[in-house]
Amino acid sequence: MEHVDVAVIGGGQSGLATAHALRRQGREPVVLEASAQASGSWPRYYDSLTLFSPVGHSSLPGLPFGGDPDRYPHRDEVVAYLLRYADRLDADIRTGARVREAATADGGFTLTLEDGRRLSTRGVVAASGSFGRPCRPGLPGLEDFAGAVLHAAEYRAPQPFAGQRVVVVGAGNSAVQIAAELAAHARVTLAARHPVRFARQRVLGRDLHRWLKVTGIDVLPVGRFLRTPPTQSVIDDGRYRAAVTAGAPDLRPVFSAIEGTKVTWADGSTEEVDAIVLASGYRPDLDYLRPVGALDPDGRPRHREGVSTTHPGLAYVGLEWQRSLSSNSLRGVGRDAARIAGRLAARLRAH
Ligand SMILES: Cc1cc2nc3c(=O)[nH]c(=O)nc-3n(C[C@H](O)[C@H](O)[C@H](O)COP(=O)(O)OP(=O)(O)OC[C@H]3O[C@@H](n4cnc5c(N)ncnc54)[C@H](O)[C@@H]3O)c2cc1C
Numbered sequence: 001m002e003h004v005d006v007a008v009i010g011g012g013q014s015g016l017a018t019a020h021a022l023r024r025q026g027r028e029p030v031v032l033e034a035s036a037q038a039s040g041s042w043p044r045y046y047d048s049l050t051l052f053s054p055v056g057h058s059s060l061p062g063l064p065f066g067g068d069p070d071r072y073p074h075r076d077e078v079v080a081y082l083l084r085y086a087d088r089l090d091a092d093i094r095t096g097a098r099v100r101e102a103a104t105a106d107g108g109f110t111l112t113l114e115d116g117r118r119l120s121t122r123g124v125v126a127a128s129g130s131f132g133r134p135c136r137p138g139l140p141g142l143e144d145f146a147g148a149v150l151h152a153a154e155y156r157a158p159q160p161f162a163g164q165r166v167v168v169v170g171a172g173n174s175a176v177q178i179a180a181e182l183a184a185h186a187r188v189t190l191a192a193r194h195p196v197r198f199a200r201q202r203v204l205g206r207d208l209h210r211w212l213k214v215t216g217i218d219v220l221p222v223g224r225f226l227r228t229p230p231t232q233s234v235i236d237d238g239r240y241r242a243a244v245t246a247g248a249p250d251l252r253p254v255f256s257a258i259e260g261t262k263v264t265w266a267d268g269s270t271e272e273v274d275a276i277v278l279a280s281g282y283r284p285d286l287d288y289l290r291p292v293g294a295l296d297p298d299g300r301p302r303h304r305e306g307v308s309t310t311h312p313g314l315a316y317v318g319l320e321w322q323r324s325l326s327s328n329s330l331r332g333v334g335r336d337a338a339r340i341a342g343r344l345a346a347r348l349r350a351h
Pocket residue numbers: 009010011012013014015032033034035039040041042045046049050051052053097098099100127128129130131132174285288317318319328329330331
């Protein structure tokens with residue numbers, strides 16, 4: 001069995017920022033990435049996706065994103081940036097290496113990969129994101145729906161839905177963005193279980209993220225007080241609010257029943273629907289940690305600001321609200337990664 005200094009599970013922005021921070025601590029991280037390249041889940045996000053944060057607020061530590069700081073980059077530019085970042089990192093990045101299971105051993109861990117290879121280590125950072133674990137809400141009658149049901153994680157582009165009657169369930173950024181782009185091709189309802197709140201993308205002529213930074217809101221360490229993350233506001237340059245106001249998509253409370261392909265709305269009216277898109281978020285994708293008892297019964301990590309409260313050599317990076325609002329973002333993950341790397345390095349030095 002191979003021994004490695006610290007294993008970082010996941011080669012997306014969280015894993016790469018963690019590897020960068022661990023190198024600065026003099027450690028020798030090995031990044032284990034399931035897919036064929038180290039650019040996280042970004043290549044699998046829907047085709048039209050443009051960052052809600054501008055270039056000036058979208059860099060990881062050690063490498064500027066590059067270009068006009070006020071521009072909002074496309075998904076593919078993020079992929080290219082992360083590949084560049086991985087390329088310049090002085091760390092051992094292994095692609096095609098999916099961790100299947102962790103076990104504890106001699107005060108450290110043994111990791112078994114999907115292909116049967118095994119690694120031992122004294123430090124593990126779980127940075128495997130949440131895209132691999134889409135959350136499917138229990139909605140009345142959904143399991144009996146005879147049309148197409150897909151999660152936003154499986155949605156790519158609006159063209160296959162041309163001419164259809166589509167319901168998008170959700171109230172966050174993905175729900176509104178997907179519903180608005182589908183509405184140019186299909187008849188679309190945005191079915192929300194919570195009120196949809198819009199936040200202006202530019203305030204007093206500057207991007208919202210500048211104000212989150214100068215006010216300190218971005219880094220307020222309130223994450224550990226939040227039992228469930230608050231619903232996000234939809235970041236809007238004006239077009240999404242205008243689309244909803246114009247009724248394309250139209251906004252309604254979520255349906256109360258489904259029979260076959262017939263949906264019953266809260267006001268008692270019914271209609272036939274072709275497809276339901278669930279834009280209902282994600283949960284941390286950490287199943288490989290179940291055997292060591294690091295998770296609660298819902299599969300959420302037991303941690304405090306990313307440091308495991310069950311295993312001292314285990315930590316997390318990239319959790320939503322891990323420490324603050326910016327934890328699960330390009331602009332903020334580097335800060336959390338640096339803290340976690342410092343803590344882990346200190347522990348490894350002491351033991
Ligand atoms: C639709 C969408 C839009 C977003 N837009 C923005 C935005 O505009 N700006 C912003 O800052 N943030 C945005 N985010 C939030 C966040 O920045 C991204 O979700 C980002 O991809 C999270 O990076 P990550 O590295 O934590 O996780 P991921 O990008 O999901 O990377 C995790 C990696 O771990 C790998 N992995 C998983 N399990 C294993 C395993 N068992 N073994 C080995 N490898 C494994 C996966 O293959 C993947 O490459 C967005 C998120 C979504 C879903």
